Amino acid sequence: GENVEQHPSTLSVQEGDSAVIKCTYSDSASNYFPWYKQELGKGPQLIIDIRSNVGEKKDQRIAVTLNKTAKHFSLHITETQPEDSAVYFCAAADFPFTGNQFYFGTGTSLTVIP
Amino acid sequence: SQTIHQWPATLVQPVGSPLSLECTVEGTSNPNLYWYRQAAGRGLQLLFYSVGIGQISSEVPQNLSASRPQDRQFILSSKKLLLSDSGFYLCAWRAAPGQGDSPLHFGNGTRLTVT
Numbered sequence: 001g002e003n004v005e006q007h008p009s010t011l012s013v014q015e016g017d018s019a020v021i022k023c024t025y026s027d028s029a030s031n032y033f034p035w036y037k038q039e040l041g042k043g044p045q046l047i048i049d050i051r052s053n054v055g056e057k058k059d060q061r062i063a064v065t066l067n068k069t070a071k072h073f074s075l076h077i078t079e080t081q082p083e084d085s086a087v088y089f090c091a092a093a094d095f096p097f098t099g100n101q102f103y104f105g106t107g108t109s110l111t112v113i114p
Numbered sequence: 115s116q117t118i119h120q121w122p123a124t125l126v127q128p129v130g131s132p133l134s135l136e137c138t139v140e141g142t143s144n145p146n147l148y149w150y151r152q153a154a155g156r157g158l159q160l161l162f163y164s165v166g167i168g169q170i171s172s173e174v175p176q177n178l179s180a181s182r183p184q185d186r187q188f189i190l191s192s193k194k195l196l197l198s199d200s201g202f203y204l205c206a207w208r209a210a211p212g213q214g215d216s217p218l219h220f221g222n223g224t225r226l227t228v229t
Contacts, residue, residue, distance in 0.1 A: 034217045043120075043204050043220035044158070089158065091218075096211040099146070099163055100173060102218055106157040 002027040004092050006105025013080050014113050021108045023090035024072040030092040030103075033073045035064060038087045038107075048075070051095075080112045116141035120205045120221035127228055133178075133192040135224050137205030140186065147188040148206040148218065149180055158204070164188060165210070200228045 003026040013019045023033075031052035036044035050057045050064045050073065057064050061080075066073040077084055090105040117140045127133060139145050149161040160173045162180035170180050177196050181189045188205060203224045209216035 032217070036220075041223075041225070043206075043222045046217055046219065049217060093217075098211055099165060099171060100160055102208075104158045109155075 002030055002092055002094075002101070002103040004090060004103045004105045006090050006108060008108060009106065010109045010111075012111045012113060015080060015082060017080055019075075019077040019080050019084070019110055019112075021075045021088055021090070021110070022072060023074070023092075023105050024070075025092040025103075026071065027092070027094070028068075028071065029094045032093045032095040032097075033064065033066060034091050034093075035062075035075050036089040036091065038089065040086075044089055077110075080110075082112050082114050085110055085112045116207070116219070118205060118207055118219060118221040120203075120224055122224060123222065124225045125227070127195050127226065129197055129228055130194045133190070133195050133199070133226070135190040135203055135205075135226075137188045137190075137221060138186055139207045142186070142207070142209060144185060144210045145207040146210055147182060148208075149188065149190050150204040150206060150220075152202040152204060152223075154201075162190070195228045197228050200226055202226075 006023045034049035035047050037047045038044040048059050048062050048064050050066050061078045063076045088108045093102045120137045146165050148163045150158045151161050164170050164182045167182055178192050205221040206218045208218050
């Protein structure tokens with residue numbers, strides 16, 4: 001099955017700086033890569049996703065890049081703000097996946113220091 | 115639009131007591147449903163998933179069970195809780211394959227503390 005690795009496990013940045021979180025995957029069949037943000041005491045919320053036919057996707061201050069050849073994808077947050085502090089999870093799936101074929105990374109705890 | 119509801123938000127139960135956590139989804143039909151557990155500071159562990167009424171797949175053998183008595187209702191149960199059952203339980207749904215691309219959507223979770 002798929003194996004998704006996520007780094008770093010913790011990340012601290014100064015407010016206004018950029019944050020980058022990286023994930024690698026093992027199964028070349030994976031074609032869908034979402035990112036989730038989990039605030040304290042809440043469920044993970046989808047913040048951005050990318051399909052394998054796209055190399056980059058942006059949504060205001062967040063962007064995701066995908067390198068299919070190297071099997072890695074990254075989340076980029078620019079101009080970080082304290083409200084960006086949360087745990088971020090990457091995931092990989094082979095759309096249209098069935099059942100349990102949705103694989104999460106182990107999470108990155110991001111702290112934005114005011 | 116689709117919404118997912120989980121309750122209760124927090125629960126404190128003694129060891130050996132039963133458990134029932136409920137999750138319902140609105141605004142969609144025949145969703146795939148999931149139960150995840152998250153230990154403090156840890157990642158997401160898939161416990162059960164269901165692709166239809168009465169169809170439950172277990173990912174981790176343990177003290178818990180799941181049931182899907184109705185299309186949009188998913189229940190997590192235990193007959194006798196263990197201390198190790200403490201954690202943050204998350205229900206999630208996605209549209210069934212063939213109903214359009216859909217990622218997982220999570221509820222806001224139940225914080226279970228077994229004392």
